[in-house]
Amino acid sequence: MKVVTASEIQNIDRETIDNICIPGEVLMGYAGKSISDYIISEFKGVKKTAIFCGTGNNGGDGFVIAYFLSNSGYHVDVFVAGVTEKISDTSRIYYNICRNFNINIISLTEQNIYEFNFSDYDLIIDAMVGTGFEGIPRGIIKDIIIQINKSSVKVLSVDLPSGLSSDGQAPEGDVINAHTTVTIGLPKISLVTYPGMKYTGNLVIREIGFPAYLSESSDLHVDLIDDVFAGTHLNINRDIDSHKGSVGHLLLIGGFDNMEGAIMMSAMAAFETGVGLATLLTTPKAREIIAGRIPELITGSINSDAENIDLVFKEDRQYNSLVIGPGMGRSEFSKLVFKNIIGKLDKYGIKKVLIDGDGLFHLSEYLKTKSLPQNINFVITPHFGEASGLLNKKSSELAKNRFNSAILLAEKTSAVTLLKGPATIVSDGKYSLINTTGNRAMSTAGSGDVLSGIIGALLLKNNCLHAAGIGAYIHGLAADMCVKHNDLKILKATDIISYLRPALANSYNSSIF
Numbered sequence: 217m218k219v220v221t222a223s224e225i226q227n228i229d230r231e232t233i234d235n236i237c238i239p240g241e242v243l244m245g246y247a248g249k250s251i252s253d254y255i256i257s258e259f260k261g262v263k264k265t266a267i268f269c270g271t272g273n274n275g276g277d278g279f280v281i282a283y284f285l286s287n288s289g290y291h292v293d294v295f296v297a298g299v300t301e302k303i304s305d306t307s308r309i310y311y312n313i314c315r316n317f318n319i320n321i322i323s324l325t326e327q328n329i330y331e332f333n334f335s336d337y338d339l340i341i342d343a344m345v346g347t348g349f350e351g352i353p354r355g356i357i358k359d360i361i362i363q364i365n366k367s368s369v370k371v372l373s374v375d376l377p378s379g380l381s382s383d384g385q386a387p388e389g390d391v392i393n394a395h396t397t398v399t400i401g402l403p404k405i406s407l408v409t410y411p412g413m414k415y416t417g418n419l420v421i422r423e424i425g426f427p428a429y430l431s432e433s434s435d436l437h438v439d440l441i442d443d444v445f446a447g448t449h450l451n452i453n454r455d456i457d458s459h460k461g462s463v464g465h466l467l468l469i470g471g472f473d474n475m476e477g478a479i480m481m482s483a484m485a486a487f488e489t490g491v492g493l494a495t496l497l498t499t500p501k502a503r504e505i506i507a508g509r510i511p512e513l514i515t516g517s518i519n520s521d522a523e524n525i526d527l528v529f530k531e532d533r534q535y536n537s538l539v540i541g542p543g544m545g546r547s548e549f550s551k552l553v554f555k556n557i558i559g560k561l562d563k564y565g566i567k568k569v570l571i572d573g574d575g576l577f578h579l580s581e582y583l584k585t586k587s588l589p590q591n592i593n594f595v596i597t598p599h600f601g602e603a604s605g606l607l608n609k610k611s612s613e614l615a616k617n618r619f620n621s622a623i624l625l626a627e628k629t630s631a632v633t634l635l636k637g638p639a640t641i642v643s644d645g646k647y648s649l650i651n652t653t654g655n656r657a658m659s660t661a662g663s664g665d666v667l668s669g670i671i672g673a674l675l676l677k678n679n680c681l682h683a684a685g686i687g688a689y690i691h692g693l694a695a696d697m698c699v700k701h702n703d704l705k706i707l708k709a710t711d712i713i714s715y716l717r718p719a720l721a722n723s724y725n726s727s728i729f
Contacts, residue, residue: 540572570671622643
């Protein structure tokens with residue numbers, strides 16, 4: 217499913233009105249009727265409803281809802297946020313219908329708002345401001361938001377919770393804390409990314425007749441990574457006469473002294489995700505610890521001056537993708553290894569590279585003097601601390617618009633960027649993906665190393681954007697399955713690994729085998 221910005225949904229709305237010739241008044245009626253049907257179906261026992269309408273078109277949706285709920289036997293009070301003379305022409309049609317139907321309509325001001333007890337209602341419907349809102353709620357809108365949030369009543373927001381902008385920005389002021397948000401046509405970026413998701417509650421998407429060629433257009437550059445997306449784009453096909461070499465050979469570099477576990481988890485996750493072969497290069501001491509612990513893993517070591525790296529690659533092996541960084545450390549030796557590898561990728565025949573963990577520290581230093589090779593496809597998977605180093609911005613600043621931060625990282629590094637966190641965002645600078653799986657129990661040591669192994673394996677047969685995006689989806693789905701099946705609230709990273717194959721099986725058509 218596509219995800220849209222405010223301007224994109226406004227363009228879809230305009231195209232539908234101008235080219236398909238569905239009047240705006242009709243679309244507003246469809247929207248309000250669809251939402252009222254949802255309320256009647258899903259909010260059982262609700263009879264007394266307060267509907268807060270703005271003076272713009274979002275308020276018009278509220279007037280439509282008011283009419284249909286009232287006509288279905290609900291007690292409805294409509295509160296207009298501001299003076300009724302400012303109601304838009306399209307919304308006024310439905311405002312007049314409500315008046316003619318004798319629905320109680322009250323104009324709220326900063327003087328009379330405190331005369332009403334909103335806690336007396338079974339349900340509050342927030343239809344004050346919509347997709348075009350930016351900035352800080354002020355005046356009566358701000359006062360209403362504060363009073364609604366103080367009540368203990370469930371709130372359903374129309375399109376977006378009032379006070380929340382559409383395009384991923386963190387709110388600058390007060391925002392409705394919705395129990396449910398019913399959005400029209402397509403989800404907006406703030407509804408499916410953080411911090412906006414904290415205010416959204418349960419997200420419901422209702423169709424109102426936008427043409428499919430608009431709502432599914434390739435001109436819309438953001439997709440949700442859900443089961444449909446993963447099932448459509450995941451490629452782990454194997455020919456009937458395939459062998460380990462043809463399935464793909466993954467190289468891993470990391471797990472240096474005293475940090476062996478990180479790269480071991482990456483390797484284990486890669487095998488669970490379907491690599492044909494995997495080879496690890498690490499320090500001699502670390503190799504002694506790791507060798508044989510993962511029976512399927514080939515191991516080798518890099519000497520103290522890193523001069524034997526070329527010799528390793530001269531062996532009769534072809535590596536299809538590389539994961540570098542987990543457990544690599546930040547020593548001068550690690551820096552030397554990173555620099556040597558990145559500078560010789562083309563010579564070694566490696567065309568797809570994932571950089572994670574300590575590799576991202578070395579990358580931030582590397583980019584101060586040069587760029588990544590243009591003929592190699594890169595994926596980076598930073599958390600906010602690592603992203604801060606790459607962009608030279610505070611983590612708190614990046615978190616104010618996570619969606620935009622992922623795009624900035626991709627543009628600066630020329631790498632597909634996976635910005636970790638809830639609702640992980642993946643971007644190549646032009647196209648972006650937003651993940652829909654995962655849970656808070658994943659906040660544990662090694663979880664990112666597991667993700668690196670998953671993506672490293674998927675890079676063997678998928679492009680970088682899809683490998684990173686679907687890798688995040690599989691990673692989160694495995695954690696969700698583990699938590700659900702075992703009734704857990706806490707996970708170890710290795711718990712996630714044990715559910716990777718079931719998660720994969722859930723995401724592809726097994727008939728390919």
